[in-house]
Amino acid sequence: MTVLFPMKRYREIGIRLTPQRIAILNYLDGNKNHPSADEIYKAVSRKFPTMSFATVYSALATLRDAGNVVELTIDPMKKRYDPNTERHHHLTCVSCKRVVDIGIEFNIELPENLKQDFDITTHHIEFNGLCPECRRTT
Amino acid sequence: MTVLFPMKRYREIGIRLTPQRIAILNYLDGNKNHPSADEIYKAVSRKFPTMSFATVYSALATLRDAGNVVELTIDPMKKRYDPNTERHHHLTCVSCKRVVDIGIEFNIELPENLKQDFDITTHHIEFNGLCPECRRTT
DNA sequence: GTACGTGCAAAGGTTTTGCATTACA
């Protein structure tokens, strides 16, 4: 089991590195499944039977505030977490319901009158359609 | 109180027009506030004291399936409903938390290799920033 | 040592479900 994330960096940010948080970070590192808090809890508590929901939620909130995970609002019923903090977009496959990364930078050109009215800092595109796997088998 | 939506159309679609549904449709018609099920319940039950949550939820699910309202997944804690079914985007104001329509058609140009991999049918852009009102007072 | 994280249980908020009753078409 390799610690793939920069532990030193978390200390610098001021985040206390507890075994539970290390386990969560290890689980999330490179994870492309956009897991929910419950899925993270289930996975991590396999190796950490005493871990509680409250700890997962509080750890995720801390990591979110520190900018180390992104909270996704794609699923209507629960939050999902993405360790990839670089700007990217998501496709929800209407067939298998999976959430797939779309790592393309689109040129969202705002009309001048809109620029004058709104002060837009970020944007996130939610695509719906078929993922490559489902497209092949349909 | 005018019935502003095409009642005949709902009959044609096969949706039964109950007084409760008419009240919900009247409340939603032209509504730009993207209300939650709870807000819809509160507003409609003022005129309809016997109305229950279950009725609101089931009516909204029916209207969503019939394509008459859009279920928005912008708010992490609850679904919001939009009677505007034409394609448009949304800005969540980081200051007042309001959800504002962005009625601009952006040219989301998909790269060729992406087009070959994915079969994308729709997209929805979530903007974050300041709405015109909050921008003025900040 | 101290501030902060953890674990447990309980509560809060949103949505769904089961079932008897009511009413649209």
Next chain:
DNA sequence: TGTAATGCAAAACCTTTGCACGTAC
């Protein structure tokens, strides 16, 4: 009249909170 919607209550989910205890720094 028959099928579908309503109303009520309870349950199912997801998330948050309070508090005593434990631990990273």
